[in-house]
Amino acid sequence: MGSTTDSSVSYYLYQPSHVLPAVFAAVVGISMLLHVFQNLFWRVTFFVTWGGILFTTGWILRCISSYHPGNMNLYIAQSVFIYLAPPVYSAAAYNLVGRLMNYVPMHAVLNPNRVLIFFVYVGAAVESITVAGAAKNAAAGSDLSQYKSGGILIAAGLILQAVVECLVVAIVVTFHVRAARAGPVPRNVKTVCFTLYGTSTFVLLRCIFRAVEAFEMFQNIGCSENCGPILSNEWYLYAFELGPMLIFTYWLNLLHPGRYLPREKCRYLDMDKSTERHGPGWIDNRSSWATIVDPLDLEGMRKGQPSHDTYWLRPEEFPVCQDGSFADGTASNKKSGSRSRRYRGVNSKGAEV
Incomplete structure (x- = not known):
C-alpha cells in the first residue's frame, strides 16, 4: 500500500459512493454561493464562505477519489479538506461573538476586538494539528506507528476544538445572562445568541463523532475489514460530519447575522x-x-x-x-x-x- 496509485487496493474500508459526494458537493456549494451573495450586503460571515469553499472542494475530491480508491494522493487530499473545513466554519461564530459584544458593549465579557484574534489563533492551531493528523493517518498504509501518531494528532485537535466551542458557549451564556438581568433582551440580540448556541452545538456534535471514530481507529489498528461500525460504514460520515456542517451553514443562510447586527463595529x-x-x-x-x-x-x-x-x-x-x-x-x-x-x-x- 506504499505506492501512490494501486488498482489492486483501496484506502476505503467500504465501497465508497460515487453519487453522494457529488450531490453533497453541490448542496454545500449552493450554500457557499448564497453566502457570497449575502456578504455583498451584510458581510460578517466571510469565514463561512471560506469554509464552504474548502468543504465543497473536499467532497469534489472525494467523488473523484471514489473512482480511484487506490490513489493515495486523492485519498489524502479529500480527507484533509473535509477535516479542514469545520474549524474554519467555527471562525464565523467567533467573529459573530465579537460583533455581538461590539453592538451591546455594556454586557461584553471580554474585549470584542480581541475575540476573533484570540479564537482564530486557537482555530489555526486546531486546523494545523487536525490536518497533520489526517494526512499522516491517510498516508499510513501498513505503517502502524504512523497510523497511530496520526490518530493521536486528530484526537488532540478534536479535543482542543471541543474545548474552544465550550468556551464560546460559556461566553455567550454569560453575555446573555448579563443582558437579561438588565431587562428584556432585544429580539435581534436573542436571535444571534440562539444562533450561536445552535451552531456551536452542531460543531460539538461533529467533534464527538470524530472522537468516537478516532477511538475506534485505535481499537482496530491494522484492521482491513469489519473494523467497527463507523469505520466500515460510509453513512456515519454523511450523518455526523456532513450533516451538522450542512445545518450550520444553511442556518446562517436563513438567519444571516447581517440581518440582525449592523455592519459598522462602532x-x-x-x-x-x-x-x-x-x-x-x-x-x-x-x-x-x-x-x-x-x-x-x-x-x-x-x-x-x-x-x-x-x-x-x-x-x-x-x-x-x-x-x-x-x-x-x-x-x-x-x-x-x-x-x-x-x-x-x-x-x-x-x-x-
Whole structure:
C-alpha cells in the first residue's frame, strides 16, 4: 500500500459512493454561493464562505477519489479538506461573538476586538494539528506507528476544538445572562445568541463523532475489514460530519447575522435597548499585547477598575443613528447612503454631526 496509485487496493474500508459526494458537493456549494451573495450586503460571515469553499472542494475530491480508491494522493487530499473545513466554519461564530459584544458593549465579557484574534489563533492551531493528523493517518498504509501518531494528532485537535466551542458557549451564556438581568433582551440580540448556541452545538456534535471514530481507529489498528461500525460504514460520515456542517451553514443562510447586527463595529445599542448610536468603538486603555494576553481583563477585575472606556454611560456625546434600529427591526445593512448621512445627529455641545 506504499505506492501512490494501486488498482489492486483501496484506502476505503467500504465501497465508497460515487453519487453522494457529488450531490453533497453541490448542496454545500449552493450554500457557499448564497453566502457570497449575502456578504455583498451584510458581510460578517466571510469565514463561512471560506469554509464552504474548502468543504465543497473536499467532497469534489472525494467523488473523484471514489473512482480511484487506490490513489493515495486523492485519498489524502479529500480527507484533509473535509477535516479542514469545520474549524474554519467555527471562525464565523467567533467573529459573530465579537460583533455581538461590539453592538451591546455594556454586557461584553471580554474585549470584542480581541475575540476573533484570540479564537482564530486557537482555530489555526486546531486546523494545523487536525490536518497533520489526517494526512499522516491517510498516508499510513501498513505503517502502524504512523497510523497511530496520526490518530493521536486528530484526537488532540478534536479535543482542543471541543474545548474552544465550550468556551464560546460559556461566553455567550454569560453575555446573555448579563443582558437579561438588565431587562428584556432585544429580539435581534436573542436571535444571534440562539444562533450561536445552535451552531456551536452542531460543531460539538461533529467533534464527538470524530472522537468516537478516532477511538475506534485505535481499537482496530491494522484492521482491513469489519473494523467497527463507523469505520466500515460510509453513512456515519454523511450523518455526523456532513450533516451538522450542512445545518450550520444553511442556518446562517436563513438567519444571516447581517440581518440582525449592523455592519459598522462602532454602532452600538443604547441603554434604552432601542436607540442606536455611533460611538467610538471599544477603547481599551491597555497595550495591544496586554489585551491579547489578558482578553478578559482579569487584572482590572481584581482591582475593581476595568481598563476599558465605558462610553455607553455618556450617550449625550454620541449621535443617534437616523436610519432606524436593528433592535426594532427598522434598520438594514442594505440601505444606501453615506456614513455622515446615516449617523447625523446632535452631540453634547449642540453641534450637528
